[in-house]
Amino acid sequence: MSDTQHFDIVVIGGGPAGGLASLALAARGFSCALVDAADPKVMRGAAFDGRTSAISYASARVFKRLGLWDAIAPDAEAIRDILVTDGWARSWLSDGAVSPFSLHFDSSELGPDQPLGWIVENRVIRDVLFDAIDAADSITLMAPAARAATKFNSGEAIVDLADGRRLSAALVIAADGRRSALRAEAGIKTNNWSYGQAGIVATVAHEKPHDGVAHEFFLPSGPFAILPMTPVREGGLIKKHRSSLVWTERADAAPAYMALDDEKFRIEIENRFGDHLGAVTPAGPRWSYPLAFTLAQSYVAPRLALIGDAAHAIHPIAGQGYNLGIKDIAALADVLSDGRDVGLDIGALTVLQNYQKWRRFDSAALALGCDSLVRLFSNDFGPLRLARDLGLSAAGKLKPMREFFMRQAGADMGALPSLMAREG
Numbered sequence: 001m002s003d004t005q006h007f008d009i010v011v012i013g014g015g016p017a018g019g020l021a022s023l024a025l026a027a028r029g030f031s032c033a034l035v036d037a038a039d040p041k042v043m044r045g046a047a048f049d050g051r052t053s054a055i056s057y058a059s060a061r062v063f064k065r066l067g068l069w070d071a072i073a074p075d076a077e078a079i080r081d082i083l084v085t086d087g088w089a090r091s092w093l094s095d096g097a098v099s100p101f102s103l104h105f106d107s108s109e110l111g112p113d114q115p116l117g118w119i120v121e122n123r124v125i126r127d128v129l130f131d132a133i134d135a136a137d138s139i140t141l142m143a144p145a146a147r148a149a150t151k152f153n154s155g156e157a158i159v160d161l162a163d164g165r166r167l168s169a170a171l172v173i174a175a176d177g178r179r180s181a182l183r184a185e186a187g188i189k190t191n192n193w194s195y196g197q198a199g200i201v202a203t204v205a206h207e208k209p210h211d212g213v214a215h216e217f218f219l220p221s222g223p224f225a226i227l228p229m230t231p232v233r234e235g236g237l238i239k240k241h242r243s244s245l246v247w248t249e250r251a252d253a254a255p256a257y258m259a260l261d262d263e264k265f266r267i268e269i270e271n272r273f274g275d276h277l278g279a280v281t282p283a284g285p286r287w288s289y290p291l292a293f294t295l296a297q298s299y300v301a302p303r304l305a306l307i308g309d310a311a312h313a314i315h316p317i318a319g320q321g322y323n324l325g326i327k328d329i330a331a332l333a334d335v336l337s338d339g340r341d342v343g344l345d346i347g348a349l350t351v352l353q354n355y356q357k358w359r360r361f362d363s364a365a366l367a368l369g370c371d372s373l374v375r376l377f378s379n380d381f382g383p384l385r386l387a388r389d390l391g392l393s394a395a396g397k398l399k400p401m402r403e404f405f406m407r408q409a410g411a412d413m414g415a416l417p418s419l420m421a422r423e424g
Helices: 016-027 057-065 069-075 122-135 181-185 254-258 262-273 321-341 349-377 382-397 399-409
Strands: 009-012 032-035 052-056 076-079 081-086 102-106 117-121 139-142 147-152 157-161 166-169 171-174 190-206 213-219 222-228 232-234 237-250 280-296 304-306
Touching: 009 016, 009 157, 009 166, 016 032, 016 122, 016 139, 016 321, 032 157, 032 166, 052 057, 052 122, 052 321, 057 069, 057 117, 057 321, 069 076, 069 117, 069 122, 076 222, 102 399, 117 122, 122 139, 147 181, 157 171, 171 181, 181 304, 190 254, 190 262, 237 254, 237 262, 237 280, 254 280, 262 280, 280 349, 304 349, 321 349
Parallel strands: 009 032, 009 171, 032 139, 081 213, 171 304
Antiparallel strands: 052 117, 076 117, 081 102, 147 157, 157 166, 190 237, 190 280, 213 222, 222 237, 232 237
16 A cells, blocks of 8 residues: 555545535645546546536636636526426417516626526536646546545544555545435435436527527426527537527436437427427437435534535526535635634534534525425426416516525525625
8 A cells, every 4th residue: 555645635526516626625725635436538528417507696706716717608608587487388488478477587687797697518617627626736636546445533534545545634525426425434314305207408409599598397297497508609600509408307207208219309399398499409419317305414524524416416496406516615615714724623523513504504495495396396286386376477576586586596695605705
């Protein structure tokens, strides 16, 4: 076995959460090892992850303050409006008339030139993060490298890798996903359940521009979201308009849709998509994954902190999954640097509990709120449908309520970490 390598922090999981965490902590002067079992060349491949992420406007401040946004911006499509409509009442899409049973979020109500957020392909986020990690002197990327074991001692954590390397640190951060092995090994229990649904993700090309409008239809099988993406350009001219679909379907029906050929799949998309953007065509591979709820009962243990999906994995109904993780990262960076600055051990529970107090109630409330929306809208029970449609209509007429929902979705509520704080 080789000599032990010493770091302030070891981050397990090199995805969008773990990569961003290592950069945020390195910016605060911590030395970090970033460990992932996958090869970065594979993770950066176009076929690795075809999903998109919604980056809220407050979360975008984190990327800006870490010097990452300029590299993301050319591939980030601003969300100018969000239209939420119950599925049975969406006939307005054909003639341009807005259904009375809909909710319209208009970014201009937040201020001039303030998008509600941006839609970014996950591959773009990964590329930008890995490029920045490669350039960071205080981050050591260890990938592909499988974690073999972790021991949490009173004075340090020891991480053994399968190739024989040994790492020591004051703190280990679990960014290893909803099935976090680190969380399980630490004995942290979870509240979890399956929705009996699968998410089908695909990119489509369409004739007409989307004008930065995101649509969400609530259908009996689950929400069907159309998210604006950057167009494909050639020679400075737009060659193809694009949107990302996040289609929630019953888990038992999803495999049949995934097995359709492109033409039959296009017809199924068109039946749900409507004709407001003209003819649509699939523009790349499609992916499917099961939808479930996972919430850790604790975000910390001695010398361990959970972030991202390891702490909370939620339904994509409101596009808040990655934003919750970004807020975790920004809050943890503040808590750890504050603890270090007064001479405390950053892996001690007395420090880590400050992170838990800051994040667990906030993220649990949002996660359970999204869960309630899934249960409210993923059905076709007549009286409940009428009640929710009247609720959409009422909320659409109340500006303070619309602004509240927009700021909540923008991750711009409550005590904000310094990386997310408003300017001025």
